[in-house]
Amino acid sequence: MMRILYKTLASAKLTLFLFLTLAVSSIFGTLVQQGLPRERYAEVYGPGPASLIELFHIFDLYHSWWFVGLLLLLALNITVCTARRIPALFRQIRSRNRNGDDDIFRSAPITRTLESHGSVDEVEKKARTLLCSLAGEPVHAARDGKIYLFAERGRYTRLGMVAIHASILLILAGGLIGSIWGFSGQMRINEGASSNTVALFGGGTRLLPVALACDDFSVTFYENGMPREYRSDVTVLEGGKKVLSATIRVNEPLKYKGLKFCQATYGIAEASGFTVVMRDAATGKKIPVNLELMKKVPVPGTEAFFAAARFAPDFQGRGPALLGVLLQPGKPHDIFWIPRDQPVKRGGHVFAFTDFTARFYTGFQVGSDPGVPLVWAGFLFILAGFAAVFLGVHRRVWIRIGPSSEGKEVLIAADPGKNRKGFEERLDKAFRTIFAA
Numbered sequence: 001m002m003r004i005l006y007k008t009l010a011s012a013k014l015t016l017f018l019f020l021t022l023a024v025s026s027i028f029g030t031l032v033q034q035g036l037p038r039e040r041y042a043e044v045y046g047p048g049p050a051s052l053i054e055l056f057h058i059f060d061l062y063h064s065w066w067f068v069g070l071l072l073l074l075a076l077n078i079t080v081c082t083a084r085r086i087p088a089l090f091r092q093i094r095s096r097n098r099n100g101d102d103d104i105f106r107s108a109p110i111t112r113t114l115e116s117h118g119s120v121d122e123v124e125k126k127a128r129t130l131l132c133s134l135a136g137e138p139v140h141a142a143r144d145g146k147i148y149l150f151a152e153r154g155r156y157t158r159l160g161m162v163a164i165h166a167s168i169l170l171i172l173a174g175g176l177i178g179s180i181w182g183f184s185g186q187m188r189i190n191e192g193a194s195s196n197t198v199a200l201f202g203g204g205t206r207l208l209p210v211a212l213a214c215d216d217f218s219v220t221f222y223e224n225g226m227p228r229e230y231r232s233d234v235t236v237l238e239g240g241k242k243v244l245s246a247t248i249r250v251n252e253p254l255k256y257k258g259l260k261f262c263q264a265t266y267g268i269a270e271a272s273g274f275t276v277v278m279r280d281a282a283t284g285k286k287i288p289v290n291l292e293l294m295k296k297v298p299v300p301g302t303e304a305f306f307a308a309a310r311f312a313p314d315f316q317g318r319g320p321a322l323l324g325v326l327l328q329p330g331k332p333h334d335i336f337w338i339p340r341d342q343p344v345k346r347g348g349h350v351f352a353f354t355d356f357t358a359r360f361y362t363g364f365q366v367g368s369d370p371g372v373p374l375v376w377a378g379f380l381f382i383l384a385g386f387a388a389v390f391l392g393v394h395r396r397v398w399i400r401i402g403p404s405s406e407g408k409e410v411l412i413a414a415d416p417g418k419n420r421k422g423f424e425e426r427l428d429k430a431f432r433t434i435f436a437a
Contacts, residue, residue: 006080009076009077009080009081010077010080010081010084011077011081012081014077015074015077015078015081018070018073018074018077019074021070022067022070022071022074025061025067025070026061028058028061029058029061029062032053032058032059032061034059034060034061034062034201035059035060035184035185035186035201036059036201038050038054038059038203041053041054041059059201060201062175062179063179067179068176068179068180071172071175071176071179072176074172075169075172075173075176078165078168078169078172079169081165082162082165082166082169086162089158089159089162092155092158093155093156093158093159101398102400104398104413105398105400105411105412105413108398108413108414108415109414109415109416109420110412110413110414110415110416110420110423110424110427111411111412111413111414112411112412112427112428112431113409113410113411113412114409114410114412114431114435115404115406115407115408115409115410116407116408116409116410116435117406117407117408118407118408120147120401120408123401123408123410124147124149124401126434126435127147127149127399127401127410128149129434130399130412130430130431130434130435131149131151131397131399132151133430133434134151134153134395134397134414134423134426134427134430135151135152135153135395135396135397136151136152136153137151138150138151138399139151145402145403146400146401146402147400147401147402148398148399148400149398149399149400149401150396150397150398150399151396151397152394152395152396152397153393153394153395154392154393154394154395154417155394156388157388157389157392157393157394158394159388160384160385160386160387160388160389160392161385161389162385163381163382163384163385163388164381164382164385164386164389165385166378166381166385167378167379167380167381167382167385168378168382169378170374170375170377170378170381171374171375171378171379171382173371173374173378174371174372174373174374174375174377174378175371175375176371177370177371177374178369178370178371178372179371181370181371182367182368182369182370182371183198183200183206183367183368184200184201184365184366184367184368185198185199185200185201185205185206185365185366185367186198186199186201186264186363186364186365186366187199187212187261187363187364187366188361188362188363188364189212189213189214189361189362189364190214190269190270190359190360190361191214191215191216191217191269191359191360191361191362192214192215192359193213193214194211194212194213194214194235194237195211195212196208196209196210196211196212198366208259208366209238209257210236210237210238210243210256210257210259211236211237211238212234212235212236212237212261212364213234213235213236213237214232214233214234214361214362215233215234215235215245216232216233217230217231217232217233217266217360217361217362218230218231219231219266219360229249229250230249230250230263230266230362231247231248231249231263232247232248232249232263232362232364233245233246233247234246234247234248234254234261236254236256244256248261248262248263248364249263250263258368258370259366259367259368260366260367260368260369261364261365261366262364262365262366262367263362263363263364264363264364264365265362265363266360266361266362266363267313267360267361267363268313268320268358268359268360268361269359269360269361270358270359271311271313271320271356271357271358271359272292272293272356272357272359273290273292273355273356273357274290274291274292274293274308274311274322274353274355274356275288275289275290275353275354275355275356276288276289276291276306276308276322276324276338276351276352276353276354277289277351277352277354278299278300278306278349278350278351279343279349279350279352280300280301280348280349281345281348281349281350282348285300287300288354289306291306291307291308292308293308293309293310293311294307294308294309295307295308296325296327299326299347299349302328302347302348302349303328303329304326304327304328304329304347305326305327306324306325306326306327306351307324307325307327308322308323308324308325309323309324309325309335310322310323311323311356312337315337315339318339318342319339319340320339320340320353320356321337321338321339321340321353322337322338322340322353322356323335323336323337323338324336324337324338324344324346324351324353326346326347328347334346334347338351338352338353339353340353340354341353341354393416393417393418393419394417395414395415395416395417395423396414396415396417397412397413397414397415398411398412398413398414399411399412399413410435412427412431414427
């Protein structure tokens with residue numbers, strides 16, 4: 001049973017299956033907006049799909065139990081695969097083939113044979129020169145009256161795959177740490193107020209070790225009314241003391257002790273001091289009045305009164321609006337919306353909502369991902385691994401010098417690793433140059 005489990009965990013097919021499953025799962029995490037209120041999913045997708053989203057925790061997919069489980073299984077799979085291959089790999093790296101192996105001169109990708117009439121010392125010296133030019137300083141062995149020389153270059157490039165496997169493990173570890181101990185949510189703070197409470201996207205709240213105070217909020221608009229820039233001037237409070245002041249803009253977040261505050265939204269938290277201009281439709285006379293919610297004022301020249309019942313920051317996508325109530329003796333209350341700068345005629349008067357005093361709130365997306373350093377380390381490891389695998393060359397060259405009927409027989413075997421044609425041309429040229437001298 002354990003052998004079957006070990007074989008399964010060491011399977012490359014399992015690795016491929018897990019990678020594909022994670023990739024497909026991530027598509028759902030991209031298509032389904034993360035962190036919305038639960039009821040919003042029912043509105044957008046309908047009750048059936050919303051229940052599946054709830055069941056599989058797709059609204060916060062990257063922190064879901066099954067996604068974290070897949071990451072853990074992939075990490076275990078890669079660990080077993082790597083551990084299974086490392087011992088043989090290190091034995092190959094440590095082995096320098098000192099004793100010689102006659103089979104290599106028959107099975108190597110490249111072989112050459114040469115007859116030399118010089119002395120053994122002269123031939124060995126030339127052979128060493130050849131090996132140094134092709135692969136590096138050789139090691140020497142002698143057996144059965146024959147001399148064996150071996151040189152290799154780039155033997156540690158085989159560790160490139162280990163580095164790539166390690167990089168994947170580091171990235172997975174960073175992702176797991178972020179999934180388990182990281183968080184993401186929203187924080188809403190009124191101007192002049194502070195908070196250390198984050199509403200998590202997956203539900204619930206989290207208290208931060210620091211508080212954030214919104215000292216000021218400002219927004220500028222384009223001529224068409226679209227916001228051009230909104231910014232929050234904030235102060236970080238730690239233990240009730242001010243430790244940092246900063247400005248947060250869109251795409252210019254604040255980072256402090258592993259926390260990241262991104263400007264996400266804004267809105268009107270409170271409104272007061274509403275200015276309404278009442279114009280007599282017959283005479284054209286205008287009278288501006290300043291009023292508060294649920295406070296009535298007389299309508300000039302009549303026995304009627306006007307009151308503001310409610311304020312809407314964005315009425316039907318038309319901007320701020322005031323819910324007005326016209327109270328006329330002996331008549332039902334006339335209730336109507338007055339969008340800002342869009343006058344409304346009622347009871348012989350035209351009512352125009354022109355201005356108000358706003359107190360804004362600013363909304364931040366707050367997150368912490370303690371696994372990011374490991375992800376960056378994994379990124380560096382994978383670069384090193386790819387450099388070793390694709391740019392490095394593991395080249396091995398063997399030479400055997402033995403007696404022959406005409407003097408000395410020189411056999412050459414080589415495994416170029418890459419670019420066989422180019423290496424053969426270089427070998428033949430060096431071969432002719434050195435042994436012809």
